[in-house]
Amino acid sequence: MLLCVSVSHKEAPIAVREQLAVPAAQLSARLERLKGIKGVREAFLLATCNRLEIFAEAAERGVADDLVRELGPLAAPHAAVRFETDALLHLLRVAASLESMVVGEAQILGQLKDAVAVARACGALGPRLGQAVTHAMSAARRVRTETGIARGAVSVASVAAHLATKVLGDLAGKCVLLLGAGEMAQLAARELKADGVRELLVANRSPEHARALALEAGGIAVSLEDLPALLERVDVVVCSTGAPHAIVTRELMERTLKARRFRPIFLIDLSLPRNVEPSVNELENTYLYDLDDLERVAAENRELRKGELSRAEQILGEELEAHLTAARQQGAAPVIKQLRAHAESVAEAEILRTLTGLGLSDKQDKCVRAMTKAIVNKLLHEPTSRLRADAGGPLGEAAMQLFALADLAQPQVVPPRVAELPSPPRLLAAVPSVKPQAALVLTQQVFA
Numbered sequence: 429m430l431l432c433v434s435v436s437h438k439e440a441p442i443a444v445r446e447q448l449a450v451p452a453a454q455l456s457a458r459l460e461r462l463k464g465i466k467g468v469r470e471a472f473l474l475a476t477c478n479r480l481e482i483f484a485e486a487a488e489r490g491v492a493d494d495l496v497r498e499l500g501p502l503a504a505p506h507a508a509v510r511f512e513t514d515a516l517l518h519l520l521r522v523a524a525s526l527e528s529m530v531v532g533e534a535q536i537l538g539q540l541k542d543a544v545a546v547a548r549a550c551g552a553l554g555p556r557l558g559q560a561v562t563h564a565m566s567a568a569r570r571v572r573t574e575t576g577i578a579r580g581a582v583s584v585a586s587v588a589a590h591l592a593t594k595v596l597g598d599l600a601g602k603c604v605l606l607l608g609a610g611e612m613a614q615l616a617a618r619e620l621k622a623d624g625v626r627e628l629l630v631a632n633r634s635p636e637h638a639r640a641l642a643l644e645a646g647g648i649a650v651s652l653e654d655l656p657a658l659l660e661r662v663d664v665v666v667c668s669t670g671a672p673h674a675i676v677t678r679e680l681m682e683r684t685l686k687a688r689r690f691r692p693i694f695l696i697d698l699s700l701p702r703n704v705e706p707s708v709n710e711l712e713n714t715y716l717y718d719l720d721d722l723e724r725v726a727a728e729n730r731e732l733r734k735g736e737l738s739r740a741e742q743i744l745g746e747e748l749e750a751h752l753t754a755a756r757q758q759g760a761a762p763v764i765k766q767l768r769a770h771a772e773s774v775a776e777a778e779i780l781r782t783l784t785g786l787g788l789s790d791k792q793d794k795c796v797r798a799m800t801k802a803i804v805n806k807l808l809h810e811p812t813s814r815l816r817a818d819a820g821g822p823l824g825e826a827a828m829q830l831f832a833l834a835d836l837a838q839p840q841v842v843p844p845r846v847a848e849l850p851s852p853p854r855l856l857a858a859v860p861s862v863k864p865q866a867a868l869v870l871t872q873q874v875f876a
Contacts, residue, residue, distance in 0.1 A: 429486050430556065432515035433495040433507050436479035437529050440506035442720045446701035448503050450475035451670060455543070459550045462498070467491040470554035472547035472561070474522070476539050477584070477612070477700040477719060478529050481522060483515065485556040516560060516751065520744045523564040524571040529719070529726045530584055531737065532577040535611065537568055560751070567747035574743060577736040584722060585615035585668075588696045589623055591717060591725050592664055595694055600624040605662040606647070607655075607676075608669035609637040612698050616666045617645035629658060633669070659684040665695045667703035676704040681711055696722075764812050771808055775800045 435448055450458055455473060462471040462482065470485035480503075482495050489511060496507045510518050521527045525536050544561050547553040553561075572578050593599055604625045606613050609632040621628060628647030632638035635649065642649040650658060652675075659665065659680070669675065676695065684693075692713040697704040702718055709716035779800055783793060 429489060429491075430512050430515045430560065431484055431486055431489070431492050431495070432510040432518050433482040433484075433492060433499070434479065434510070434518065435499060435503050435506050435508070436481075436527065437719065437723055438527070439508055440503060442700070442702065442718055444503050444506055445478070445480070445719075448475075448480045448499060449672075449700050450480065451672070452542075455546045456550050459547055459552045462495070463550070463552050465491065465494045465498070467494070470557045471552045472543055472557055474540060474543040476536070477698065479522075479527070483519060483557060483560075485554060513748070513752065517744065517748050519560055519564045520567050520747060523561075523568040524740060524744060525568070525577070526571075526737065526740060526744070529723050530587055531726075532572075532579070533583045534572075534578065535583060535615075537565060538611075540565065559755075563747065563751045567744055570747065571740045571743050575736045575739045577740050579736075583615050583619075584698055584719070584726075585612055585666075586619045587722050587725050588616060588666060588698060588717075589619035591722065592620075592694060592696065593623060594725075595715060596663065598624070599664075601626045602663040603627040603629070603661060604664040604666065605629045605631065605650075605658050606641070607631055607652075607665065607667045607703065608699070609634065609641040610668060610670065612668040613666070614641060614644070616668065616698070617641060617647065620664075620666070621645055621647075625664075629662065631655065631658065633671075656680060656684060659693070660687045663692075663694065665693065665704075666698065667695065668698040669703055671699070671703060672701055674703060674705045676708065678705050678707045678711070681708045681714060685711060685713065698722075767811070768804075768808060771804050775804050 435445065437445070450473065455475070459471060459473055462468055462473065462484065467487035468484050468491060469487065472483055474481040474483075480499075482498075484491065484495065486492070492509045492511070496504050496509065499507055518527070523537060523540055525531055525533050528536055540561070544553060544558075548558075589599075596602065599620065600623075602625050604620050604627070606617060606628065609630060613630070613632075617628060617630070628642070628645055629650045630638045630642040630645070630647050631650045631652045631654075632641070633652060635651070638649040641647070655675070659676070665676070667676065681693075690713045692715065695704055695708065695714070695716045697716065697718045700719065704716055704718070706716070706718070708714055779797060783796060788796070
């Protein structure tokens with residue numbers, strides 16, 4: 429059973445989501461914990477700044493309760509739980525960015541690939557989830573190719589830059605400080621430079637990473653140790669680090685504001701957990717926006733894409749049906765394989781009994797065998813097609829009972845003669861779980 433336990437910006441405020449943040453270095457350990465939950469056969473974990481998604485292939489629905497408890501008492505009440513088709517559709521929507529704060533953003537596909545790679549390396553990803561994720565990423569690429577959903581401002585960083593422009597007006601002549609040098613900071617740097625900022629300063633725990641981003645974006649690498657002096661100088665601060673605690677505290681900002689003579693400062697916190705203490709927003713001439721604030725700006729982005737969203741939804745509906753059809757057909761394969769093996773074994777047994785001692789030439793022997801194979805293929809063509817189309821339905825069980833395939837799967841010393849096989853009426857009469865009238869209907873459906 430496929431299931432998903434999710435907590436995102438749609439279900440929980442940032443104060444809850446930051447308690448669920450999973451640093452990249454801890455992903456493997458968290459997956460090991462998930463694998464240890466009774467009934468979990470496969471699992472992978474997707475953790476971003478706006479969501480935590482746990483996908484699992486489980487033995488029963490009750491496993492979802494254990495996964496919800498894994499979130500902790502603060503987040504558990506906000507969790508959304510989905511099963512089977514709903515879980516699969518949610519995976520497709522996440523991969524296609526339809527569940528993202530900024531619809532159309534490209535970063536989610538890379539994050540999904542990384543999550544799958546970690547799960548595969550841990551041995552947590554099996555065939556069911558592996559196929560589902562592969563299909564989801566393929567569907568996401570189709571959405572990006574066949575719709576205009578990715579046009580315009582399509583990242584959290586671009587929304588942040590747009591917000592800065594709305595609040596401060598023209599960014600030309602402004603000085604911006606980037607705290608962090610990861611992917612989000614790189615996107616923000618490009619957007620801010622495109623908006624014409626006068627000076628871009630980059631600070632990071634790793635000076636090498638700060639220098640690399642500064643070189644790419646045409647900025648200047650600075651030291652985090654100089655943060656107090658930097659805050660006195662800049663107009664805009666964009667925070668996007670992996671630090672598990674606040675870097676810009678209220679106390680630090682109180683000192684900074686005095687040195688700035690209360691000149692306004694604009695802070696955008698893209699981090700989870702947050703890098704700026706929320707109470708900083710209470711200070712005079714200090715304007716702080718976090719991920720929840722950006723959600724309100726991103727809502728405008730979704731309004732502009734309503735038409736493209738409708739087309740994207742249609743594509744995902746088609747992809748969902750295609751995946752379910754493929755899964756049903758794959759589910760029919762064992763029954764079809766057993767049925768064909770059974771028919772071929774009966775045919776081979778009769779060939780041996782009939783042709784032994786007749787002294788046929790090789791050509792005659794081949795002709796008889798070819799005819800027998802053609803008969804088997806023609807007899808099985810329609811039942812096979814119907815079993816494949818009805819996989820997961822009652823016809824597969826009917827075929828198993830009609831031909832006693834479960835019993836015939838056991839090795840037999842002497843292949844049975846056709847005349848010795850139980851006829852459908854005799855066999856069905858011996859199976860109390862199948863009512864005679866229902867058995868007749870199923871038999872008619874299998875053989876058209």
